[in-house]
Amino acid sequence: MIRNLWGPNDVASYLxxxxxxxxxxxxxxxGPxxxxxxxxVRYKPDQVEQWFESQPEGVI
Incomplete structure (x- = not known):
């Protein structure tokens, strides 16, 4: 089952x-x-999380 998609506000809040x-x-x-x-614009939560994990520490 697909989770709800995120908007830019959701992504900003998560990060x-x-x-x-x-x-x-x-x-x-x-960005993600x-x-x-x-x-x-909509984001898949899993892709946002994967993007975050792929970033070198201190880059974001």
Whole structure:
């Protein structure tokens, strides 16, 4: 079963960063992978967690 998708606010809350940072990562081609659903960006929680785990310590 698929968990609910996250929006930018959910990703920011999970990572403990401002939502503006999530938008900056996306506009610069970085950050966790997200997909457009209409005019909204949605993230799979598992992919956000995998992205976080793949980051070297002190980079985020």
């Amino acid at each position: 403990g960063v401002p939502v503006g940072t999530v938008y900056q990562w996306r506009s610069r081609g970085g 992978p997200g997909r457009r659903v209409g005019r909204h």
